[in-house]
Amino acid sequence: EAQVTQNPRYLITVTGKKLTVTCSQNMNHEYMSWYRQDPGLGLRQIYYSMNVEVTDKGDVPEGYKVSRKEKRNFPLILESPSPNQTSLYFCASAVGQGFYEQYFGPGTRLTVT
Amino acid sequence: TQLLEQSPQFLSIQEGENLTVYCNSSSVFSSLQWYRQEPGEGPVLLVTVVTGGEVKKLKRLTFQFGDARKDSSLHITAAQPGDTGLYLCAGANNAGNMLTFGGGTRLMVKP
Numbered sequence: 001e002a003q004v005t006q007n008p009r010y011l012i013t014v015t016g017k018k019l020t021v022t023c024s025q026n027m028n029h030e031y032m033s034w035y036r037q038d039p040g041l042g043l044r045q046i047y048y049s050m051n052v053e054v055t056d057k058g059d060v061p062e063g064y065k066v067s068r069k070e071k072r073n074f075p076l077i078l079e080s081p082s083p084n085q086t087s088l089y090f091c092a093s094a095v096g097q098g099f100y101e102q103y104f105g106p107g108t109r110l111t112v113t
Numbered sequence: 114t115q116l117l118e119q120s121p122q123f124l125s126i127q128e129g130e131n132l133t134v135y136c137n138s139s140s141v142f143s144s145l146q147w148y149r150q151e152p153g154e155g156p157v158l159l160v161t162v163v164t165g166g167e168v169k170k171l172k173r174l175t176f177q178f179g180d181a182r183k184d185s186s187l188h189i190t191a192a193q194p195g196d197t198g199l200y201l202c203a204g205a206n207n208a209g210n211m212l213t214f215g216g217g218t219r220l221m222v223k224p
Contacts, residue, residue, distance in 0.1 A: 041216075042214045044214070045212060056210070090156070097208065097209035098143070099161070102158055102212075103158070104148075105155050106153075
């Protein structure tokens, strides 16, 4: 079954404690991306990757890091989380440019206290 | 940054009614997508429109991309309770590597 998986699904942490949210896809997609979803602001793109070792900033990259060492994995790293990063995070993958057949993961709800 | 205005934000209708959701921008998009999102889940892609003026149908859902590729609409005929959910439009930039989402339309269809 084609899918994007994220872990953990829920996370409560404290300010400044480094964390990683993993994302993996089984469709051999070249394109992967991270979004955050906030009430009243909708979905906003954090980072994206066109292929292995190629990453670029989205609209809201501050406070986040990503890496793409393997085609299937695209972890999101918060080196020093702050309360304003409390949000619902989604990983997504697509065949390539143009977002054709883009699949989203189930989401990770992060709370930073 | 490109912006997409989606309207209405909320829509509550009776089963069997028709409805239209609009997605407008001053920017041109290379393609536009519509997603549906259920609570606790990620968005699910419904359709991608690429050509200005393009119309696509998916059962009772009709999607249209504006001639100038700046706006789009989603029309649902004879809505059913199963159509309840959050509908999102999203436009791709010219390079096809960044996606801008509208704020979403929360639809509730009452039996």
